[in-house]
Amino acid sequence: MADDLLTARADAYDAHSIEVLEGLEPVRKRPGMYIGGTDERALHHLVAEVLDNSMDEAVAGHANRIEVELHDDYAVTIRDNGRGIPIDPHPKFPDKSALEVILCTLHAGGKFSGKAYETSGGLHGVGASVVNALSDSMVVEVARGKELYEQRFSRGIPLGPVKKIGPAPNRRGTTVTFHADEEIFGHHRFKPARLMKMVRSKAYLFSGVEIRWKTAIDDGETPTEATFHFPGGLADYLNEQMNGSTTYADRPFAGKVSFQEKFREPGSVEWAINWTPSRDGFLQSYCNTVPTPEGGTHEAGFWAAILKGIRAYGELVNNKKAAQITRDDLMGGACALVSCFIRDPAFVGQTKDRLSTEAAAKMTEGAVRDHFDNWLAADTKSAGAILDFLVLRAEERLRRRQEKETARKSATKKLRLPGKLVDCSATSREGTELFIVEGDSAGGSAKMARDRRTQALLPLRGKILNVLGAASSKLGSNQEISDLTQALGCGLGTRFNIDDLRYDKVIIMTDADVDGAHIASLLMTFFFTQMRPLIDKGHLYLACPPLYRLTQGAKRIYVADDAEKERMMEKGLGGPKGKSGGKIDVQRFKGLGEMDAKDLKDTTMNPATRKLIRVSIHDEVPGETGDLVERLMGKKPELRFQYISENARFVEELDV
C-alpha cells in the first residue's frame, strides 16, 4: 500500500516538473539570489545598482553630474549626464534596441570586455535588469544625439518599444525612474536618510563628480535638497566621519596612487586613516565605488602596508616592542577609508560585499606602503603618538591573553584529577561520597565494595604530612595533599571555596588501629586548618570499620572493639553460648586490607548498614579546638607531652 503511494508520487516527477524560467522571471521568483533578499537593505540596494551605473559613467570620464531624487510616491529618479544607454538596434537581436536588451535580459552589458569602461563597479550585466524586474514601473529616458528617447516597463516587461519623444539639444545622458514592486518588497519603503548617506559617500569616493540630492519625503532630519562635491576626497570624508574625535595624528594619513604609474595597470587606490583613543575604529572599503562591507583583498593589502610600515618605523626608532603589534592591534581605534579602482574586479556574489581579486592586495599594499613610510618619517610627532598607542594596545592584548591562559590553566587544573582517584560516575554532587582510604591494598577491596555510581575512592599512601608542623610552601609540594586537594576540587586555605566541593560527604576510612587513628587525626588537622568550612558545613565523616569478625556456625557478625567482642563471646551470636551451637571463631582485622570486599561493604561502606561519625567542632570556649589541635599536632612536642600527662587516663582508655 505504502509502496504504491510512493510509486504514484514518483510518477508525477517527470519532464513536466522541470521548469525553465524565461527572461527576468528568475529574478522575480528568487530575488534573494540577485539582491540578497527582499528586506529594507535589498530595497535600498536597487538604488545602488542604478546609481552605480551613473557612477561608472562618471569614473570612466563621461559624466560629471548625477541627480538622485526620491518622489512622494517613493519612486526614485537617477539622472546622469553621461553618454546615455545605447538605443540603436542590437546586432544580436535586430528587432530590439540595445536599451531593451539591457533592461530585459540578464547578463547584457558593456562592462565585460573593458572597452567601454576601464574600471567599473558594474560587471555582471544584471543590475539594471534586476531593478527593472523588481519594479512595478520603470521609465528610462536617454538623451543622445540631441534627441530624447523613452521606454517604459512594468515588472521587467516592456510596455512598448523605445520611442523618440522629442528634441534634447542641451541634454545628454540617462534618466531612470523606478517604483519598487510591493509584491516583492511588501511594506518596506525608502528611507531618505539612508539614501542620502549612500549618495553622499559616492561623491566622496570620486571627487570628479557632483551629486545633487532631492527628496519629496521629509523625515524631519534629512535635508530635502543638497549638493555633494568633495575635491578633498577621502581625507575630507574621514574627517567628517570622525566628527571631531581626538586623534593621534594632527591630519590623517591620506593619499591617492595611480596603479598605472606604479604597476602599469589601470586603476588607482585612495585612502585615509587616523587613530583615536575616543571610539572604536572602523574601516570602510570600496572597489570601483561599490561598498565592500565584508572587506576583501584591497583591505588585506591596506592593513599589510600599515602593519609592515609601523613595525619598520618601530625598528627605526629602536622601539623593540613594535614587533609585537598585530593587525588586530592596528584596527582597534583606527578609522580608515580605502577606495580602489581596478579593472575587472571579482566580487563574492551580485551584491558585491567582498572583493576577491588577488592583484588588489598586492597593488594596494605596494602603493600605500611607500607613502606610509615617508609620512611617518616626515611627521615624527604623529608617528610617535601612533606607535606608542599601538604598542600599548599590543601589550594590553598580550596581558589579557596571559590572564586568560592562567585562568584556563587553573580551570583545567581543577578538572585534572589525581591518577589514583577512583571517581564515581554520578555527574552531580548530590549523594556522592569520597572515601579517603589508607593504603593501596585497602583501596583494592574498597574498589570492589563501593557503589560505583556514588562512591569514589582516594587511596593515600602512608601518613600524610602534618600540616601544623609544615611550612606552607611544603603544603603545595606534598603529593598526598595535592592529590586530596585536586580530588575535592575546592582549593586550599584562603582560596578554599565550598561551592566547588565535588562530593557531598568526605569520609576518612582508616584502619581501626593506632596507625589508622593517627592518619585520621592528621587528616582532620588538615581539614581543620585548611578547609574548615568543610567541617562546619557537615561534610566530613569518619568511617567505622570493625575490629573483629566473629563467626559461629553459619552466623557472622562484626564488632567494633574489644569490649563488644567480649560481650558477644559471652552472649553468643544467636543467643546464650552453646545453644546456638559451637565454637566462636574470632578474626581480628589488622587492617582494612584484610577484609574481603563483602565484609567491607556490609560493615563500613554500604549506607544502609554502615555507621559513620560526623566530624564537628564544638568550641565551648571560642578557639578552644584550635588550641587543642595546636597542642596535639603542632610543632612543639612539649605541649603534646603536657596534654598527654594531664589526660593520661583518657588516653589510656582510648588506647591511642
Ligand SMILES: Nc1ncnc2c1ncn2[C@@H]1O[C@H](COP(=O)(O)OP(=O)(O)OP(=O)(O)O)[C@@H](O)[C@H]1O
Ligand atoms: N547610466 C548609464 N549610462 C550608460 N550606460 C549605462 C547606464 N546604465 C547602464 N548602462 C549600460 O547598461 C549595461 C548593463 O547595466 P547593468 O546595470 O544591467 O549591468 P552592469 O552595470 O554591466 O553590471 P552589474 O550587473 O554588475 O551592475 C551596462 O554595462 C552599461 O553598458
